[in-house]
Amino acid sequence: MAETPAPVTVTRESVLADLERILLEVVGDDLLMDGPLEMETSFSDDLQLESIEFVALAEELLNTYGEKVDFVTWMSGMELDQVVSLTAGQVVDFVVASLEA
């Protein structure tokens, strides 16, 4: 697989903004009716993300950041109750760490 250099401008805040855009694309505008996405926002309790939407989220993260950010493999190492209780901040930290690796 091609080695793509990590974008140097990635910050936790920029990844959070990307994540918000992706979630709106995947789920629709009604997702964030209670306020903007924050690091503490839980995918399950706060956003009520459906399992099929997690599939689409994984796909879009791949499209956005490339194969360095292997969200699916990361998730597959967790119990599913851990997956559903993930927060936006945990995903942001994973993305940042993957791109910096």
Next chain:
Amino acid sequence: MPYIESNGLKFHVQVLGGGVDDSGAKRPKVVMLHGLVIDNLSSWFYTLGHPMAQQVDAHLVDLRGHGRTEIADSGYHVADHVADLLGLLEAWEIDEPIHFFGNSFGCVVGLALAKQHPEKVASLFLIEAHFSVPGWGEHMAGTLALAAFGLDEVAVREYLATEADRKTSRLAKRTEKLFFGTSLIEDLKTETPIDWLDEIQCPVFAIYGSESDILDRARELEAKVPHCTLEVVENASHSLLIENAALIKSRAFAWLNTHVGTDFVVEHVDVASREGALGTMGAPEAMEVLNQMAAENRHLLDERAVPVRRVV
């Protein structure tokens, strides 16, 4: 996002795996179809899809009206699903026999494909296989979910407006749309009972839970399909794939090792252990809510003597 046009409809699919192995040879092709109404490809995605994709290409499909695939107004006969699948196989340029994995309703599509196009199916791995027997459509129409929606729609709408969280509400609304906005129920009711199981030539593995409400199908498959191996898992229900994902993975790996030539490590799994980890995600949760709704309408069910069956 991965969408493919087939039979006039845009399908959401996920293809997991690299297409070729390390030596450049094409990898075996697996196609996985999910159950009916509140199921979708995520039940494969989070269980077998990725582990399997280490050695085969796993093709996951959201059936018409399900998941992120378009909801068609009509075309919910088994034959329509087979036509959808044939279009997808063509789009994927798969011309070798596939190894088919089905869950619940998805199994009937695999069986029909194997009957109509035996050259396209190398093997069938069937979890809690549904297929049409006399009266099947009526049973399907009498499911818990339909009973809940059909018998007291006002109460359901009220429940969704006041009680349901976003996830449940969306799943339930989609289910409602599928029931009342499409020909799904009518198509199920007019499905012809299967009388050709003895014509299935490929090897078949069928696995059911001992508490399944369709255990009669297990016995029929075992009796009629020439090359069928049946396993009944003690203390398991129709939600076998979700409740016993590790067990199913171990059986699937063993099946692929035998029929595909893979070399997956097959771990021993205690059949008594249920994981239930998916219980907080998607379809299983929706089923729980729909069960609750149906329970509240049970007196109406009793009055109309509607048979209570599960479809997913």
